Amino acid sequence: MERNEIDDSALELIASRFRLLAEPMRLKILHVLGDGEMNVGELVAATGANQANVSKHLGILLDAGVVSRRKDGLRSNYSVTDESIFALCDVVCSRLERQLDLHREALATIRQT
Template sequence: MTGGGFRLISERFKALSEPMRLRLIYALMDGEKTVGELVEETDSLQANVSKHLGILLDAGILGRRKEGLRAYYRITDETIYELCDLVCSSLEHRLAAELQSLSNPRQN
């Protein structure tokens, strides 16, 4: 892999490193939504939501379509579903192991 490849990978992870962006992705997992719907669902300010949507758009993770005065956002990079499942599954296993070790301290 070249340095440019690592840079692209780093940029993808950087786009996913902000909790608000993850909240927006999660909110869009069941279908496209308007900025207003995302503001309400994430309990955030419109300017903040718009800023993070722009970053996810630039990263190629989301897409946008205009209908009249409204913009609808959706996940366009289908690998995000797999990545989220993989990370969540890994964290669930890790937390389960930690809970197990806390409930059975003699086994440590």
């Protein structure tokens, strides 16, 4: 492997991590789970989504190792184990806010000329 060349499988790995967060519903689930452990029923109520859909997304997050599952009788309790998720969202939010600020400034500048 050449220096400064990037391994395609590494790229795919990184991309798949971002793909995980590229769905609004998964972001919503993770945000809700930020308050602490919750079972599927509670998540369905909190997100307003279909039970099958919530379960599917939880399965995807579980496979990726972002959340963990604690079974208790009929219930499945999920919680976030990968806190770096929140760091990523913070970076994105800050950047988006800054971008909006810049646009606002640009508009103001145009108006006053």
